[in-house]
Amino acid sequence: xxxxxxxxxxxxxxxxxxxxxxxxxxxxxxxxxxxxxxxxxxxxxxxxxxxxxxxxxxxxxxxxxxxxxxxxxxxxxxxxxxxxxxxxxxxxxxxxxxxxxxxxxxxxxxxxxxxxxxxxxxxxxxxxxxxxxxxxxxxxxxxxxxxxxxxxxxxxxxxxxxxxxxxxxxxxxxxxxxxxxxxxxxxxxxxxxxxxxxxxxxxxxxxxxxxxxxxxxxxxxxxxxxxxxxxxxxxxxxxxxxxxxxxxxxxxxxxxxxxxxxxxxxxxxxxxxxxxxxxxxxx
Amino acid sequence: xxxxxxxxxxxxxxxxxxxxxxxxxxxxxxxxxxxxxxxxxxxxxxxxxxxxxxxxxxxxxxxxxxxxxxxxxx
Numbered sequence: 487x488x489x490x491x492x493x494x495x496x497x498x499x500x501x502x503x504x505x506x507x508x509x510x511x512x513x514x515x516x517x518x519x520x521x522x523x524x525x526x527x528x529x530x531x532x533x534x535x536x537x538x539x540x541x542x543x544x545x546x547x548x549x550x551x552x553x554x555x556x557x558x559x560x561x562x563x564x565x566x567x568x569x570x571x572x573x574x575x576x577x578x579x580x581x582x583x584x585x586x587x588x589x590x591x592x593x594x595x596x597x598x599x600x601x602x603x604x605x606x607x608x609x610x611x612x613x614x615x616x617x618x619x620x621x622x623x624x625x626x627x628x629x630x631x632x633x634x635x636x637x638x639x640x641x642x643x644x645x646x647x648x649x650x651x652x653x654x655x656x657x658x659x660x661x662x663x664x665x666x667x668x669x670x671x672x673x674x675x676x677x678x679x680x681x682x683x684x685x686x687x688x689x690x691x692x693x694x695x696x697x698x699x700x701x702x703x704x705x706x707x708x709x710x711x712x713x714x715x716x717x718x719x720x721x722x723x724x725x726x727x728x729x730x731x732x733x734x735x736x737x738x739x740x741x742x743x744x745x746x747x748x749x750x751x752x753x754x755x756x757x758x759x760x761x762x763x764x765x766x767x768x769x
Numbered sequence: 770x771x772x773x774x775x776x777x778x779x780x781x782x783x784x785x786x787x788x789x790x791x792x793x794x795x796x797x798x799x800x801x802x803x804x805x806x807x808x809x810x811x812x813x814x815x816x817x818x819x820x821x822x823x824x825x826x827x828x829x830x831x832x833x834x835x836x837x838x839x840x841x842x843x
Binding site for chain 1: 798
């Protein structure tokens with residue numbers, strides 16, 4: 487096998503592992519708290535791709551072997567039990583079972599000739615492996631399996647935003663901004679719609695849905711007064727829509743979670759007739 | 770491609786780049802507006818946790834006199 491074909495075959499053999507990585511990256515972007523994807527050149531990523539491909543090939547070797555043996559047994563049984571088959575299919579025979587795809591791959595690597603049907607079977611098996619790998623990673627059960635593992639290394643965002651939101655909670659954030667005027671600052675409070683993080687885990691931006699805006703300030707008592715300095719919040723107003731706040735404007739973020747069942751109960755309880763606010767899409 | 774496989778991929782693609790689904794987002798925002806804002810929603814959550822701590826079931830109730838929501842044992 488020449489170098490070009492060798493590289494091509496190597497990539498094809500690694501495809502299940504590479505597809506698993508792509509599906510994982512797509513799944514991470516689903517969380518809405520994204521970080522840059524790991525480069526494919528990272529050693530750990532290559533190890534995962536190779537490991538995933540090896541496991542997929544190992545499993546499909548045994549599945550293919552079992553399937554082919556079963557097919558041969560059924561074929562032999564049909565020919566033995568139905569001698570009249572020849573009457574209906576004169577001169578024809580049941581098709582020959584293809585070789586195990588991994589035997590075909592080894593034969594090709596040794597330079598032995600392989601048939602087109604065997605090569606086609608190899609392609610089908612690899613496509614099947616990719617579909618199964620993608621299904622497993624896309625499945626909600628995969629979330630349950632990895633619940634509690636911060637594999638994307640998202641830190642507090644994983645523990646206080648992503649994980650609660652996957653387990654029946656709704657994250658609500660208070661964001662104090664760096665905008666200050668005469669001792670007062672501007673803050674926002676709303677449902678976390680999206681968070682972006684840098685490679686180092688720093689927060690790049692946060693988006694809040696249907697937010698409220700408020701003024702905040704710290705009251706410093708006069709000298710000699712008994713009361714202590716206190717944080718004060720003033721003049722809350724409903725903004726609506728979505729507000730996206732970038733890192734340079736974020737002073738700090740506080741996240742609190744509300745149980746989704748509570749939200750359901752509120753929805754069912756009759757309330758005052760409040761018209762829908764503009765900017766919040768009804769889905 | 771089997772129907773099961775297609776359904777899994779479609780549901781996966783549908784919710785790309787959101788922490789919560791659009792429906793969950795609008796439902797939570799509507800609940801906050803209904804009770805009078807996020808501060809009230811968080812107050813209800815604190816009440817719920819306090820009651821649920823001893824294993825009691827909870828339910829949301831709106832006082833028709835004051836119009837204020839609160840959480841009760843139920």
